[in-house]
Amino acid sequence: MSNTAAVTSRRPSRGPRPRLPSSTPGRLVGLALLVVLALAPVLTLSVLIADRSEATTAELRERRIPGALALDQAAAALTEADRATATSLVSGAFSLTGPGQDYQDAVKRANQFLTLAADLHREDSGARARLTGVNALMVEYTIMVGLAQTGGDGPLSLANVFYASDLRRSIVTSLYEQRRADLADIREARSTWWVGTYVAVPFGATAFVALLLVLIAHGYLRRRFRRRINPLLLLGAAGLAGLIAWTVLHAQTTHDRLAEGAGRRVAEQSALWQARTAVHEVVGTAALDIASGGIPRSSDVKAGLTLRDLVDPLPSAVEIEAVRTGGDPRFGGLIATAMAEDRSRPLREAGARALTALTALRAAAERTKAQAPPGGTRDGGPGTALLTGRAADRMSGAADDAQAALTDALIEGRGAADAALTEAADDGGLTLGGPVTCVVVLVLSVAGLLIRRVEYGRLR
Amino acid sequence: MTGIGRSRSAFGALLLVVAGCVPVACSTGESTRVVHVLGTWEDAEKRAFEDVVAPFEKDTGIDVRFQGTRDVAAVLAGRVDEGDPPEIAVLSSPGDLLHYAKTNKLAPLDWIRPGYAPEWLAPGRVNGRQLAVVLKAALKSTIWYNPAKLARVSEPIPTTWAQLQSTTAKLRAAGITPWCMGLASSTTSGWPGTDWIEDLVLARSGSDIYDAWARGELSWRAPEIRAAWQAWGALPGTPDTVPGGSIGTLLTGFDKSAEVLDPRGGCVFDHQGSFMAGNYDARTAPGAPRDYDTFAFPGFGTPSPREVAGDVAAMFHETPAARQLLTYLTGTPAQERWVQSGNALSPDRNVSPDAYRDEVTRRLGTALATAPAIRFDASDLMPTTMRSAFQRAVSAYVSAPADLDRILDDLDRVRATAY
Secondary structure (H helix, E strand, O other), X not given: OOOOOOOOOOOOOOOOOOOOOOOHHHHHHHHHHHHHHHHHHHHHHHHHHHHHHHHHHHHHHHHHHHHHHHHHHHHHHHHHHHHHHHHHHXXXXXXXXXXXXXXXXXXXXXXXXXXXXXXXXXXOHHHHHHHHHHHHHHHHHHHHHHHHHHOOOOHHHHHHHHHHHHHHHHHHHHHHHHHHHHHHXXXXXXXXXXXXXXXXXXXXXXXXXXXXXXXHHHHHHHHHHOOOOOHHHHHHHHHHHHHHHHHHHHHHHHHHHHHHHHHHHHHHHHHHHXXXXXXXXXXXXXXXXXHHOOOOXXXXXXXXXXXXXXXXXXXXXXXXXXXXXXXXXXXXXXXXHHHHHOOOHHHHHHHHHHHHHHHHHHHHHHHHHHHOOOOOOOOOOOOHHHHHOOOOOOHHHHHHHHHHHHHHHHHHHHHHHHHHXXXXXXXOOHHHHHHHHHHHXXXXXXXXXXXXXXXXXXXX | OOHHHHHHHHHHHHHHHHHHHHHHHXXXXXXXXXXXXXXXXXXXXXXXXXXXXXXXXXXXXXXXXXXXXXXXXXXXXXXXXXXXXXXXXEEOOHHHHHXXXXXXXXXXXOOOOOOEOHHHHHXXXXXXXXXXXXXXXXXXXXXXXXXXXXXOOOOOOOOEHHHHHHHHHHHHHOOOOOEEOOOEOHHHOOHHHHHHHHHHHHHHHHHHHHHHHHOOOOXXXXXXXXXXXXXXXXXXHOOOOOOOHHHHHHHOEOOOHHHHHOOOOOOOEEEOOHHHHHHHHHOOOOOOOOOOEEXXXXXXXXXXXXXXEEEEEEEXXXXXXHHXXXXXXXXHHHXXXXXXXXXXXXXXXOOOHHHOOOHHHHHHHHHHHHOOOEEXXXXXXXXXXXXXXXXXXXXXXHHOHHHHHHHHHHHHHHHHHHO
């Protein structure tokens, strides 16, 4: 170890400019104070980054994402109820059984999802108002279906089922408008400063200033006390460098996992729920077409979803097989949107099954249309069996197969989304580790400096 | 401490302050100067409203947030029940407000002084208090038609019901479908039929009968009312008079502008209010000759008042900003801006005819302003239960015309409890 005698140096005076303390003890204390001041924002930012990213992830996982998807789920359930009503009407069973048990179950589910959505949107006054309105329209919808039942299977029943179905489209439009707003909010929430990769920049800059200060202090001690190293200061510097790396890694992981769980996976699940809605709508519309003899729907209601919204153009069997084995979809529509977000094997399998079922659905729809009588039928006439049959080559059966495949895809997607969000919510120990590291760095650095101060005093 | 020390400590403190402030700065509070408006307008009508309020928002800094739905009555009822009504609701039917007036949900608007004729303030008055005010008007006793198609049978514009029936028969004989009719309109399906019956009651039986009927003082089985139902019902009930016959009338929507303008098929006449002007205009290419025109609903030999309607605004939550907005919307500058959109006529006597966008709406606006007598849409004045039953009865009648007596009996039973 070298001599500890302090080397004094004189510099020419530059007038009234503020100066560092001229004595070595004063400089040591000043450096210690500066280290404390430099580490304070590092500690604050470290705590804030961990806390905010955890809070943002929790908000997305527990409120915003389920809230948005509940709207899609309510739309799908209500459209399923509409399909049940229309198929019951065309089958001739309507005057006896009304819309049937499937309708009752679907309406219950739609109400549950709507209640859930309203609960999850309780802090958003605009959304709350919209959903209150939707709830009122849901009640109107069930009243109109009830009114249709009082008309037996006559034209008034058909008219009331048409009116109810038009209202259902208005409800779905409102739900989708809110869903679009929710998805925009989700995008915004996962793009906030605290969960972006760029949060590491100000933190890194602040921590780098502190690190630089510790190293400057170390250099000063080396010069003043003629020692190669100050182990405490170097340990503190290493701890600080480690904290920078840890925080940057955490920020990057949170950002990536949120992009996965709250971005791609939400888009995928939303597309899959819309696809389920579209499948119900295709069957329901076909049923109303048969019942009315093909009279076009009310022109003032926005057009509903069609087979082309699901997949356009419908791929051949060879193309479906290519999709199953990992090929790029060469079609547009909701199925393609879902597959674009996720190329995993389970989703490809489910997608291929859905496409096969939709091919059968289209074929059955064409045969149904060809058989339907020009004036329409509401008593199980020609074409009805092709529409209501549950075999795989009938419309309802093919629709059920498509629904089953889409449900499997949804289950897979939800599992992956949950995993990504769980990982995003994991702070990796930073909430506790960040402050502890800062305190340790602080203790080491201050100790490294003050030990020299004590040593200097003893020598004098 | 030295200068460098001080500046570094200041830097550190600044970082702390910045770190503390960022989360606060990221959250923004909703402006307190917001007015929520719930109304029926969608698409073009909604855009027209937004255009009308744009200068108001710019001048006052008040943010007007509009929610439009055709099923406004149901949506409003839900929101009022939830204790979350909008500041202002705009309804097509003043009768819907009666319930809210009875339950003291409405703020009085006695302070409002628009430049309207007195009869335009009447629909918003309940028990002597002004609880609603008309924002924009419509002329209901109007028939839209395609002049080129009418010319094929060399008939003049009908001015009497008998002439209208004769022209209808000639068009039918010439293989041209005379009328378009569609009753579908979501929760309010049937209202186009109520307009028909109201026009027929007013033209055939006069104002006194019409007023008594609207107030619930005249039986639905009265001969004047029954005759109006039968006169209208003969149209969808006669083969080749309406596309799709009764079932087509029941299942299709009320906007028939495309069918009237269709040069090869469709129909010739469309009984609709002046609010359809925007739809007809939108289907006409810019610069192309106009293939449509209007004439007044024909009378029965004696002059009759014109039937009118209007969207009325009521205040459910009074705020200074909402008062400012209503004052602005009922003022002449806003009214002129509204009629320029082509979607509305104005009840304001000070609105210049030149403010109207085209010749058709200018003529309709002038007819509205100069009509010697007007009557507000009877079904819109009826209590909600009665109006809703009337609309449903229209659909039931088209579905089964032979059931008219039973339908009118049912309406009388509703009348007994609705008023």
